[in-house]
Amino acid sequence: MSTPNPTAPAAPPSDSVMITVDGVPMKAKKGEMLIRVTDANDVYVPRFCYHEKLAVAANCRMCLVEVEKAPKPLPACATPVMDGMIVHTRSAKAIAAQKSVMEFLLINHPLDCPICDQGGECELQDLAVGYGRDVSRYAERKRVVKDKNIGPLVSTDMTRCIHCTRCVRFSQDITGAAELGTTNRGEHNEIGTYVEKTVDHELSGNIIDLCPVGALNSKPFRFRARSWEMSQVPLVSPHDGLGTNTYGHVLRGRLMRVVPRANDAINECWISDRDRFSYEGIYSADRLEKPMLRMSNGAWKEVDWQTALEAAVNGLKGVPAAGLGVLAGPSSTLEEYALLQQLAAGLGTSNIDHRLRQPDFSGDAADPAMPTLGGAIAEVDTLQGLLVVGSNLRLELPLLAHRVRKAARAGASVAFLNPAAFEYLFEAEQIVVDPARQLAELNALVSAAGGTTVGNSVADVTDRHRRVVESLRGAQRKAIWLGALALRHPQYAALRAAAQALAAATGASLGVLAEGGNAAGAHLAGVLPHRAAGGVARASTGLSAGAMLSQSLGGYLLWDVEPTADSLHEKALASLKGAGYVVAATPYATEELKSVAQVLLPIGTFAETSGTYVNLEGQWQSFTGAALPVGEARPGWKVLRVLGNLLGLSGFEQNSSEEVRDQLRSQVERSAAPISIGAVAAPTALGQARVAGVQVYQADAIVRRAASLQRTREARAPRVVYGAGAES
Amino acid sequence: MPNSGGTIIFSVSGHVAKPGNYELPMGIPFAELLEVAGGMQGGRKLKAVIPGGSSCPVVPAETMLKTNMDYDSVKAAGSGVGSAAVIVMDETTCMVKVLERLSRFYMSESCGQCTPCREGTGWLNRLIKRIMAGQGRREDIDLLVQVANKIEGHTICALGDAAAWPVQSFIKHFRHEFEYMIDHGGRSIVGAQQVAA
Ligand code: SF4
Ligand code: SF4
Ligand code: FES
Numbered sequence: 001m002s003t004p005n006p007t008a009p010a011a012p013p014s015d016s017v018m019i020t021v022d023g024v025p026m027k028a029k030k031g032e033m034l035i036r037v038t039d040a041n042d043v044y045v046p047r048f049c050y051h052e053k054l055a056v057a058a059n060c061r062m063c064l065v066e067v068e069k070a071p072k073p074l075p076a077c078a079t080p081v082m083d084g085m086i087v088h089t090r091s092a093k094a095i096a097a098q099k100s101v102m103e104f105l106l107i108n109h110p111l112d113c114p115i116c117d118q119g120g121e122c123e124l125q126d127l128a129v130g131y132g133r134d135v136s137r138y139a140e141r142k143r144v145v146k147d148k149n150i151g152p153l154v155s156t157d158m159t160r161c162i163h164c165t166r167c168v169r170f171s172q173d174i175t176g177a178a179e180l181g182t183t184n185r186g187e188h189n190e191i192g193t194y195v196e197k198t199v200d201h202e203l204s205g206n207i208i209d210l211c212p213v214g215a216l217n218s219k220p221f222r223f224r225a226r227s228w229e230m231s232q233v234p235l236v237s238p239h240d241g242l243g244t245n246t247y248g249h250v251l252r253g254r255l256m257r258v259v260p261r262a263n264d265a266i267n268e269c270w271i272s273d274r275d276r277f278s279y280e281g282i283y284s285a286d287r288l289e290k291p292m293l294r295m296s297n298g299a300w301k302e303v304d305w306q307t308a309l310e311a312a313v314n315g316l317k318g319v320p321a322a323g324l325g326v327l328a329g330p331s332s333t334l335e336e337y338a339l340l341q342q343l344a345a346g347l348g349t350s351n352i353d354h355r356l357r358q359p360d361f362s363g364d365a366a367d368p369a370m371p372t373l374g375g376a377i378a379e380v381d382t383l384q385g386l387l388v389v390g391s392n393l394r395l396e397l398p399l400l401a402h403r404v405r406k407a408a409r410a411g412a413s414v415a416f417l418n419p420a421a422f423e424y425l426f427e428a429e430q431i432v433v434d435p436a437r438q439l440a441e442l443n444a445l446v447s448a449a450g451g452t453t454v455g456n457s458v459a460d461v462t463d464r465h466r467r468v469v470e471s472l473r474g475a476q477r478k479a480i481w482l483g484a485l486a487l488r489h490p491q492y493a494a495l496r497a498a499a500q501a502l503a504a505a506t507g508a509s510l511g512v513l514a515e516g517g518n519a520a521g522a523h524l525a526g527v528l529p530h531r532a533a534g535g536v537a538r539a540s541t542g543l544s545a546g547a548m549l550s551q552s553l554g555g556y557l558l559w560d561v562e563p564t565a566d567s568l569h570e571k572a573l574a575s576l577k578g579a580g581y582v583v584a585a586t587p588y589a590t591e592e593l594k595s596v597a598q599v600l601l602p603i604g605t606f607a608e609t610s611g612t613y614v615n616l617e618g619q620w621q622s623f624t625g626a627a628l629p630v631g632e633a634r635p636g637w638k639v640l641r642v643l644g645n646l647l648g649l650s651g652f653e654q655n656s657s658e659e660v661r662d663q664l665r666s667q668v669e670r671s672a673a674p675i676s677i678g679a680v681a682a683p684t685a686l687g688q689a690r691v692a693g694v695q696v697y698q699a700d701a702i703v704r705r706a707a708s709l710q711r712t713r714e715a716r717a718p719r720v721v722y723g724a725g726a727e728s
Numbered sequence: 729m730p731n732s733g734g735t736i737i738f739s740v741s742g743h744v745a746k747p748g749n750y751e752l753p754m755g756i757p758f759a760e761l762l763e764v765a766g767g768m769q770g771g772r773k774l775k776a777v778i779p780g781g782s783s784c785p786v787v788p789a790e791t792m793l794k795t796n797m798d799y800d801s802v803k804a805a806g807s808g809v810g811s812a813a814v815i816v817m818d819e820t821t822c823m824v825k826v827l828e829r830l831s832r833f834y835m836s837e838s839c840g841q842c843t844p845c846r847e848g849t850g851w852l853n854r855l856i857k858r859i860m861a862g863q864g865r866r867e868d869i870d871l872l873v874q875v876a877n878k879i880e881g882h883t884i885c886a887l888g889d890a891a892a893w894p895v896q897s898f899i900k901h902f903r904h905e906f907e908y909m910i911d912h913g914g915r916s917i918v919g920a921q922q923v924a925a
Binding site: 058059060061062064071072073097100101103104105107108137138139140141143162163182184185186187188189 | 835836837838839840841842843844846847848849850851854855858871877878879881882883884
């Protein structure tokens with residue numbers, strides 16, 4: 001221990017330093033890379049290999065700048081700032097270095113911009129304007145590199161590659177799958193997969209955006225449009241509860257492609273392949289383009305909207321209120337949910353639900369106002385302890401799994417309790433037990449933590465249980481999540497109660513990763529048999545989705561539901577077939593729907609309507625319609641509004657989706673719905689301990705129709721049912 | 729010897745009678761080192777020396793014969809002791825061909841990581857090959873120097889600099905050999921002199 005010298009001048013209070021860039025003083029954090037400081041101060045230094053989310057490689061040399069007292073120009077991306085550093089980014093020496101690098105980059109580049117999809121959004125093209133020469137001095141033979149086939153999503157034109165290794169660093173550091181690397185040296189250096197194989201990680205599409213040139217591009221989008229012809233419209237991805245921010249690029253009303261919209265609080269600058277390529281499903285051949293009516297002879301006929309709506313209204317009026325069931329998918333907009341709930345209430349029924357794949361509703365009374373993560377999405381990065389119960393996380397919520405990977409790499413202990421082992425690409429403790437033993441196993445953890453178990457089936461407490469509990473206890477920031485495999489478990493309510501007991505005993509937060517893009521919105525709007533709009537408890541509870549699907553009601557209104565694929569309920573089809581009258585509002589005209597419905601109403605997908613999604617964090621994100629609806633399809637909220645009018649119901653006077661949203665928002669603000677999960681009496685008896693798995697590209701109707709995604713390796717994985725009678 | 733104490737192992741190669749490794753005091757005159765290595769092969773005339781390994785600038789005979797082999801003196805002669813791998817070349821050596829050989833070495837040794845070296849080393853080598861194939865243009869000589877200058881100081885590791893230095897020095901001292909070859913459709917000045925002799 002040294003005694004502070006009272007006469008010595010006080011040390012600078014912080015680790016900040018001052019540097020001068022192009023004559024302007026700038027404050028910076030000591031040791032921070034120079035390019036971060038210049039970026040933060042709006043001084044642009046050209047770069048190719050640097051990317052703020054990737055490790056520094058400093059291989060392109062485009063960012064060379066002059067630093068006083070340094071003998072050579074230094075790369076801004078790899079030069080830590082030091083106090084008093086004097087930097088010139090535009091001096092003769094700096095510009096000469098930058099122009100040199102640009103000339104080298106261009107000599108072997110094919111300069112085939114006119115036929116390159118990157119044209120117009122190419123970093124090489126952009127910088128060549130500022131740093132390139134008019135005429136090439138390179139008269140030698142140019143390099144040609146053989147293209148690779150890395151799968152159905154990413155096209156390669158490897159002659160265009162400038163060897164920045166962004167794609168390589170992405171696959172090594174961000175996904176951890178290490179699918180790409182470099183082979184050969186010198187000018188024969190190539191990017192590839194070593195042995196010929198596809199790039200399969202569920203986030204791989206991001207290399208398309210990362211690649212500064214046209215070496216890696218979108219295969220489905222290849223040669224479809226030029227970047228400058230399209231308009232860019234903000235969208236929210238509807239395939240999981242994260243609320244991933246995207247842009248839709250639209251040409252003459254058609255959604256041509258989807259790219260990330262950076263939002264550090266949600267998806268950073270990434271999107272999953274599902275978010276990126278699902279748009280193909282919007283334009284599948286089986287889109288319902290006109291309203292259709294089943295004739296008395298059983299044949300289907302296209303009709304105009306008026307005829308179809310009148311038929312639907314008469315049909316619905318003919319169903320006794322108690323016998324009417326309203327089923328919605330979990331990925332519609334908040335506005336559709338709000339009006340659907342209002343419509344059901346107007347028709348006098350509480351039989352309304354969106355939880356199509358959930359088998360156990362015994363915990364409904366204890367439900368919180370909506371399922372949430374239990375914390376901010378961005379904070380997942382800093383979790384130190386995490387237990388996930390029942391989730392194939394990478395495929396359910398790819399970008400949430402990415403954040404968990406970041407936390408794990410920063411030292412968090414992550415444990416999974418699942419019916420199967422999954423590949424996570426980070427270190428995780430995987431407790432794998434048959435669905436029949438999930439509750440007992442979770443109870444063992446509760447018991448190891450000294451909590452109150454749920455029911456009396458408790459597995460023997462082992463060191464592993466104690467280890468998981470201790471790592472949760474020892475962590476400051478910790479969470480327990482229930483995933484889709486828990487939600488689809490026949491004892492979901494008990495699992496949730498046990499998870500809650502464990503959370504209480506360890507001080508962890510509890511999150512529920514509900515399926516679909518807008519489960520939270522459906523909850524808030526009251527698309528539930530036990531809660532009305534704003535999460536207010538209903539006076540009399542209606543039938544749950546499970547109850548509505550396991551028996552035939554008098555009639556059904558199906559809102560964006562593909563009965564079998566969306567519910568996985570074995571009786572779904574038979575129950576609907578036995579109904580007196582079925583109205584199906586759907587983007588797709590499937591044989592299955594035609595076999596159960598009397599009227600088909602074409603509604604727009606997420607990209608063809610304005611609306612709002614509420615994510616797992618409770619964030620409301622609204623967007624305007626991006627694409628024109630296909631055929632005569634109409635945004636769902638408009639269809640519901642007209643249906644309400646035709647049914648003579650009050651409260652259907654809104655002129656915009658914003659009005660619908662704002663009405664619901666004030667209802668939500670007024671309501672006093674519980675925020676946390678209530679208690680559960682006793683676990684439901686375990687009938688059949690089976691849990692259905694859902695492939696990542698089978699999640700919803702749009703994804704199931706996205707042709708390129710269906711050609712991936714992941715799409716070829718067989719569908720799995722975990723538990724007795726199925727494989728264990 | 730203020731900056732160069734003790735001995736050093738000279739690895740003498742090229743057109744000497746007895747190539748090999750010789751441990752000698754630093755600062756020994758080059759002329760003496762040449763004698764230790766058996767003198768010039770076949771009694772031919774010395775043309776040039778690369779005193780410190782292939783990446784060091786080449787030094788013409790007249791200068792080299794007046795230079796002592798210590799750090800300061802070799803630096804003053806425009807090169808470096810470097811690894812002390814002394815490459816001795818006699819009057820039959822075509823300097824264009826030597827530079828082609830050296831540039832080919834650096835092209836193959838480039839790891840390909842950083843742009844200037846990956847792209848520049850191949851460019852240099854192709855330019856020289858084209859000159860040797862009789863397709864050279866006078867401007868190519870300056871272009872060679874410019875390309876080398878563009879690599880120098882801009883790379884991750886020293887291999888880029890190593891590829892640039894020989895080019896700059898070969899053209900500085902033996903520009904006329906490049907010009908001759910360009911003007912004579914790829915014929916070397918060396919062959920021409922021998923034919924004339
Ligand atoms: S393929 Fe693209 S991202 Fe990958 S190294 Fe080449 S230029 Fe960079
Ligand atoms: S200078 Fe060094 S790092 Fe750069 S390509 Fe050449 S050998 Fe590789
Ligand atoms: S951006 Fe700095 S070297 Fe590439």
